[in-house]
Amino acid sequence: MAIKNKPNNGSSTDQCASTPTSKEARKRELVSTFLGALVAILFVVILSFMMPTNVRGSMIAIIGLFLVTALPLRIIYIYYPNRAVLVRCKERISEIYSSLAIHQKLYVNSCIVTSSGLLLIFAGGKPLAAVYLALMLTFYAYVVVYDVLRWYKAIYNNLIGKAVIGLAFTAASNFAYSVAGQQIADTIHVAPTNFSRTALFIAIATIPFIMIVIAGIVATVTMVMPLLSVLPLMLGGTMRRAIEWLVAGTIQKSTVRHMFITCVFQMVFYGVMAGLAYKSGRENVSWYDKKISHATSWLIYNFDMYNGQECNLKEGSKLAPLGDAKFLIAHKSTEGAIVFDSPVKCDDLPAQPAIKE
Structure with missing residues (x-):
């Protein structure tokens, strides 16, 4: 007896219902996108009445560029036929980002902040350039401080590292006290030994000089490092295995991924930061020295x-x-x-x- 196949009404019903649901979901996303753009425009219009004319023009240019760029991309994303491919790409990028170490995430964020800041400066012009640059430099300083503390912790956990840190602090403090003593002697033309309070304050004030010297050293090292890295790059894994054999495994192997790209970014990032700090310090050192000279007289008179x-x-x-x-x-x-x-x-x-x- 032949068995008649009945049509699967449930599946056809689900298939028919899924298409309108997908269309409705995309329609809701599109409406939500336009409502967000409208709210942004209204916010800028209301805020523009409280801003100076030059700043108002910059804000309008920035929001206009953002809407012209982001709105079409959002619409394309909503109605893209192979949207699942974009979702998988997004998930893959998120997975790679999550697998990075904290300092590597900060490096990626630095690249994003830099590109976004340059785009905003290009769109907004000079009125807001100082604000963007200040925010960018603040974030860069945060990255530098995090790296310094991370390296300090790694060095301090080693006995030899503790000795190196102790010698560095001793040398820096001796340099600072020497500079302070010379500054006091040049001001009052007597031995500075009886002016300990002033010497302490001036020694603290010499920290910027020490930072300029360190910035110069770092800038020089980052310029020399590419030349020193040519041979290891040419030898590849052979150089790494030779070093591991030479130290007999006493140095722990790093588990950080993408080490080569990380080192390249560090050389570029710290080379640029150290170069800017050294150049800025050299240009303002005479002004700072005059301030220190004036402060020395005041400190001696009031404290010693x-x-x-x-x-x-x-x-x-x-x-x-x-x-x-x-x-x-x-x-x-x-x-x-x-x-x-x-x-x-x-x-x-x-x-x-x-x-x-």
Whole structure:
């Protein structure tokens, strides 16, 4: 007996129902996209009344460029026939990004921030360029600080690394105190040993000088590194295996993926950052040195000198002991400048009229 195949009404019903649902979902996405664009336009229009004319033009240009670029791409994405391919590409990119280490994610974000910032600067013009550049440099500084702390932790966990860090801090502090001592001596022309408080403040103020020196060293190293990397790149895995054999496995192998691209980015990123920091420091070092010189006189007068009764002082004068019964005396001029006299003994000072009670 022949068996008649009945049509599967359920499947045909589902198939018929799935098409309108898909169309309705895409229609809802399209309506939501246009509503979002409309809200953005209204927000810019309302905000433009509270902005200066030059900033208003920049904001309108930026939002206009964003809408002209993003809106068509969003519509194409909604009605693209092979939308599943785009979804798989998006998931694959998200998977690769999630597999990266934290510092590698920051490097990727730096590239995104840079490209977006350059696009905004190009679209918005000069009125908002300073704001974008400040935000970009702030993020770059965050990346640098994170890397420095990460490298510091990695070095500190090793005994030799602790010794290297200790030597570096000792050398930096000795350099800072030496510069502070020279600055004090150039200001008051006496030995700086009795002005410890001022020396401490000036030593702290020399940190920017140390950072400029470090930036110069980093910039030089990043320029030399490509030349030193030619031989390892030519030898490839042979060089890596030779190094592992030489150190007998005492250095742990890094588990970070995409190491080559990461190293290339680090050389470019830190080379540019260090070069900019060194150039900016060289251009402003004379201005900063003048500020330090002015601050030195103020610090000595206010922190290392006092209104003593060892000597007959003029009103408003202060003194500081230098040893061998000698004192450094300073007073403020009528213009408010601090004037340091030559070191004297109290007996050599002229007698001053008695101060009335």
